[in-house]
Amino acid sequence: MGGGAGVAAATTVESKEWYLAAYAPQNIPTSEHIKLRTVNVSLEYDSIPDQHVLVQLLMITVDPYLRNVITGRDGDLYLPQILLNKVLTEFGIGRVVRSKNINFNEGDIVINPFSSIAEYSVVPSDFLRKIDPTANIALPNYINCLGLPGFTAWIGIDVIGNPAPGSNVFISAAAGGVGMFAGQFAKLKGCRVVGSTGSDEKVQILKDEFGYDQAFNYRKESDFNAALAKYFPNGIDLYLDNVGGKMLEAVLNHVNKGARIAITGMMSQYNTIPAEREGVNSLLNMVGKEVKMEGFLCGSYLNRFGEFETLMETYLKEEKIKSKHKIYQGIESFLESFASVFSSSNMGKVILQVAS
Template identity: 80%
Template sequence: MGGGGGVASTTVVESREWYLAAYAPENVPTSDHLKLRTVTVSLEYDSIADQHLALQLLFISVDPYLRSTITGREGDLYLPQPPLNKALTGFGIARVVRSKNNNFNEGDIVINPFSPIAEYYVVPSDFLRKIDLSANIALPNYLSCLGIPGLTAWVAIEVIGNPKPGSNIFISAAAGGVGMLAGQLAKLKGCRVVGSTGSDKKVQLLKDEFGYDEGFNYHKESDFDAALAKYFPNGIDIYLDNVGGKMLDAVLNHINIGGHIVISGMMSQYNKIPAEREGVKNLLNMVGKDVKMEGFLCGSYLNKIGEFTQQMEKYIKEEKIKPKHKINQGIESFYESFASLFSSSNLGKVIVQVAI
């Protein structure tokens, strides 16, 4: 049983961690809100409580939902606001350095859905899950295809949307962590898929790598009604909404009778206070067209994790699902990685690699 990373014989380490210094009610959070500091972590075996593990963080997922948890307002996405001056948390992959649980050995690689964004930390073992390295699945895939973005895309397409072959599907933020997977899942179900994204390069990526039939740059196609009329001459059967706002309003004019709008996020609204968020004017179309609009959180579908994992692992091994990752190096890159989610600079799922 080895520790990994040369820390097996070390009893105390310095660990850098990102913490919340102040809540950010609006706009993209700055370095005044998210700060990096160095703390001391004891890896002494006797200092670790029973059923706890000392972990070295290897990868951390960078996800838009974190924005709604640091506004200082309870109720945004119904996610709890983290306490100030404590390490932020995210979906991470870590190596076991010390174990006070017989189910985990030093050197095991684990998934932690509530990982502190810290180089080293000690946590209870309750929510940790070992990764089977013999599956030969690259570790970043557990933060994309097999992580929160993958589960979100799978629930939206396979469970809630459940489209028929030939359905016309529209996906916004299509080159992001959720959109890139949702489009591929929809194509596997025999659908026609169109995506919107923020650059011509991303539009090409949608078609060349993710199998989208069409895509458009929403910065160039500023008249969303005209764009949707062009790309959906037969209307939209299912819309996976990741942005909200003006795009959602335009979709309501082009959704087909009996259509389904599945909402997994509203990135265009995350940095606005509630009073300044954009309203939706075309809701009357839901009545006239018998449209169903449904939002969801992944936490409501944890009972389907087994089915999701089995199906997605199969798709990955058969190369039917191809992820794309933007991996930034070093824990110090977390802030810039997070801020980049609200620009058009990233291609695919954003991940920070903290250690090897």
């Protein structure tokens, strides 16, 4: 039996959780759409199904992808919609409180890619992975550089992009959770890297701390075509797209022959309804320049996560990769932290610390 076998008393604990109260077809979701409630969770060992564990949430990532699953429009975007009244989920880290799986014991710290945004929850153990307490890796790194942000950046740059040394690489949302790692991966491959971001302070950090050759503040550039002509006089060989819209339109006017475009997200379009989204008028350039543009989901590359993890752990030990994150405290701060993802107010990955 798991570590909870000796628990006899039938006790409960109050658990705050965020759930979907109403769909948000456009604009940034508010407290009308996402609400906090308190429920009672049983701590009784016998209440836990076989091969499940009761987990106390320690921290979760706060990701823009969540915006896509609460529009109420199935088929509109690439992920199925969350049902109303259901608890929201994110990539998280938790502590095992009770276990009905012999591979997990009370006190184990586990990574769960489908963590409920709840202080306590009973979850299937299929996707849980234990963290080695002797690895000497800070917990936020497991959901940052060793989590989906780092993995996404690695897929976009190393797997799909695979640029040759000396290639000209452009990364939008470069100071975000994915962008900060993408630029560093490209630099490690010997590329010239330019990023766009939302403030002068972030421009400086990209160059000073993350090794970008150049960066620009897209809020100050009224003409993206002119900006790209300035920073890429020899054209773009690889573009990692996090924003879509007008930036993608401009990139297609500056790609080189055989360029690659890896699309991981289109944040500029998430808060608009389909009829109001910006189209791309320069797709014909893909024909003349023989450009390959490919969207991707991390779930399709999970068979390569071990390879990525080994590489990233090596980079961390050799101090070849740096990371930044913004931590919001307390489960009550989730809605504020989620809104901040769309405001350019944060540097690096946004993380919600629920418990310690």
